[in-house]
Amino acid sequence: MSISANNSYASLREWKDENISFHYSDPFRLNEFHDQTMKKVFELALERIKPQQPPCEFSWFITGSGGRFEQGPISDQDHGLIYEISNEVNDDYFIRLGKELAYGLNEVGYPYCQGNVMSSNPLWCKSLESWKQQLLAWMEEASWETVRNLQIFYDARNLQGNELFVHELKDVIYFYQKEHPSLLKRFMENVMHVKNAVGPLGQFIVEEHGINEGAINLKYTAFLPYVNAVRLLAIKEGIYDTSTLERIEQLVRLNGYGAAMRESKKHFLDLLIYRSSLYQSKTYDDTHFLKVKKLSRVEKKEIKQILKDGKRLHHYVSELILHEWR
Structure with a gap:
């Protein structure tokens, strides 16, 4: 059974469990396999919410070991959503998509993130402008928790959608720390x-x-x-x-x-x-x-x-x- 034949989370989980062992010996092939599986979860999640097509441009990113392309054989889920414009329709659509993604990944064998770094959490599902404001607020507060969130975000890697959104947000962090070197100390x-x-x-x-x-x-x-x-x-x-x-x-x-x-x-x-x-x-x-x-x-x-x-x-x-x- 090929990955394209999987049209449910259960069948995708079965395919994943049957094939992942072929990639254990090579950490790079293993992470390509994880990427392939999670992209299929994204496709299935889109099919399960209405309308199926996202209402604006977006980026679905993964972070943690997945974002760094360093997952092991068993991995939990760490991910977020960035979408182009905030309005009532878009906000509702992407939080529903985020919840479906978290559910689908768990069903396929990627356990829920204990730290709640998931697209189902409004903290990690925002419009591009809201993300910029949030990053600035985190850097200005510079508490243990907000610095940890910044570190998590800096490992973000676009998996689906517009990869420029992640790049634009990392610009915010880079240029801020250049102007405020004490942030690196934090x-x-x-x-x-x-x-x-x-x-x-x-x-x-x-x-x-x-x-x-x-x-x-x-x-x-x-x-x-x-x-x-x-x-x-x-x-x-x-x-x-x-x-x-x-x-x-x-x-x-x-x-x-x-x-x-x-x-x-x-x-x-x-x-x-x-x-x-x-x-x-x-x-x-x-x-x-x-x-x-x-x-x-x-x-x-x-x-x-x-x-x-x-x-x-x-x-x-x-x-x-x-x-x-x-």
Whole structure:
């Protein structure tokens, strides 16, 4: 059964479950598969609401690991809607579409976002002008929550519709932070903490209780140090691509970053491959845990290098931002 033959969420879920394992070994093919599946969800969602054609131009974007093209075998949903013009008809249409998209993604196997970053939430479903006003309000408030929302939005990648809308909104963030450099400091303060996974004697620091006992949490000890540090430099330099690897490549080409970033690209790619190996995980949370006892001696050495480089990169970026702000 081809994806084009799926005309219901249930049949699309069946197709997804039958085919996703063919892409486990390649993180790039895996993310192309997720994109393909979510685009089909969008088509089905349009068919289920009336009228079927959107009343104006729009962008449906995904964010989080999906926006960064870094999803694992199991992924939740993070997405939003931007539409061209706000009026009663358009506002009603797109919030209904947003609710249908969130429902459809959940039915197909992408669980609801616990943080409510979904098109069904009016905070993430707005007209282009309302989005601009909201981004400015978030930056002016610069609280922990609003800075977190800005970080989430900066990972937005257009999946359907007009990709220029996302680009235009990232312009708002970039030019504001150029005029208000203290905002970068607030971004850094939001992600200062890095969970240690390697002790002072070189030993792994693993989970001590529960079903993940003896495992390290790759999300918090490995992924986030790289993702947060590289995103911060991307905001600073006006890099709108969302993939951490692509952001690193662009930073390497800029004066001053090459020496600090080259090794990080290799280590982050290795990390994506290790995470793809967690294909037997049953839930989204389980996909973040790597059992240390199952690793070979060589793999343990590689993981430690990845973890140490992530912490080094995170420290490098924090020192850079804080030094420039002073």
